[in-house]
Amino acid sequence: MHWVVFLRAVNVGKANRCQPVQIAKELAKFGLVNIGAVGTFVVREDVSESVLRNAIAKKLPFKCEIMICPARDIMNLASKDPFSQQPSGPDITRFVNVLHKRPRALPSLPLSLPSDDDWLLKIIAIQDRFVLGLYRRQMKAISYLGKIEKLLGVPVTTRSWNTIGRIAKILEENR
Numbered sequence: 001m002h003w004v005v006f007l008r009a010v011n012v013g014k015a016n017r018c019q020p021v022q023i024a025k026e027l028a029k030f031g032l033v034n035i036g037a038v039g040t041f042v043v044r045e046d047v048s049e050s051v052l053r054n055a056i057a058k059k060l061p062f063k064c065e066i067m068i069c070p071a072r073d074i075m076n077l078a079s080k081d082p083f084s085q086q087p088s089g090p091d092i093t094r095f096v097n098v099l100h101k102r103p104r105a106l107p108s109l110p111l112s113l114p115s116d117d118d119w120l121l122k123i124i125a126i127q128d129r130f131v132l133g134l135y136r137r138q139m140k141a142i143s144y145l146g147k148i149e150k151l152l153g154v155p156v157t158t159r160s161w162n163t164i165g166r167i168a169k170i171l172e173e174n175r
Contacts, residue, residue, distance in 0.1 A: 001046060002174070004074045004167055005032075005056060006098045007039025008065035008157040016062050023059045030055065033170055035163060039064075042071070042170045065155045067098045069129065071171050078168035082125055082132045083161065090137075094161035095145075097131035103152040113144045120144055131156065 010016050024034040024041060030052060031044030043052060049068050056066055083094050106126055112119035121144035123133040131148060135141040149156045 001049075002071040002171070003043040003047070003049065003052060004069050004071055004171075005039075005041040005043060005052070006067040006069070006157045006159065007056075007060075008067065008100075008155055010039035010064060016064055018060055018062075023056065026059055027055055035166055035170075038159075040159060040163060040167070042167055042174075044174050065100055065157065067100055067129075067155075067157055069098065073128065073130075074164065074167055075171055077127060077130055078164050082127075083134070086122075086124060086134055093135050093137060095133055095135060095158050096161060096164050097133070097145075097148055097156040097158050099129040099131065099152065100155040102129055103154050105153075107151060113147065121148075123148070132161075 007018075007020075010018055010020070018039070020034045020037060020039050020041070024032040029045070030047050033042040033044065034040070035042065041056075053066055053068060057063075077096070086094070088094070103126075107123070109123060109125060111123040113121045119136070120138055120141040121133060121135040123131055125132040131152070133148075135145065145158055
């Protein structure tokens with residue numbers, strides 16, 4: 001099976017530093033394609049999830065959450081246009097939280113923080129292990145991203161919607 005791997009809290013500030021390009025080279029037998037600097041990989045060869053997880057963990061000089069999703073789940077997510085009815089512009093970022101696992105309970109949606117009238121972060125949908133939302137490019141918005149993890153009770157990692165599009169393009173080319 002083909003996979004997409006998301007590492008949590010990698011290369012943020014001075015903590016959990018690694019070189020995703022080097023990891024992809026060292027695990028070339030799995031057909032890893034590195035996407036950016038924060039630990040996102042497309043896996044183009046058939047490999048079991050457990051073998052992949054162990055191989056990546058051995059390459060990291062620290063412990064971190066490794067979220068592994070079937071490629072078909074990312075393709076399904078990217079095939080929809082969940083942001084079509086949402087505001088856009090240079091001050092708004094469309095994001096996806098990848099969850100370690102499905103949460104037990106889901107909040108009512110849409111959820112706007114700190115409020116509906118003055119939102120800095122808005123969750124518009126939760127689909128399986130993916131939280132879709134928007135945040136305003138303001139420093140306070142970062143603290144609200146951290147609240148998603150507490151709200152859902154599972155570890156999450158955040159990627160922009162543009163990153164999901166890049167992943168989908170690579171997966172489509174590999175079909």
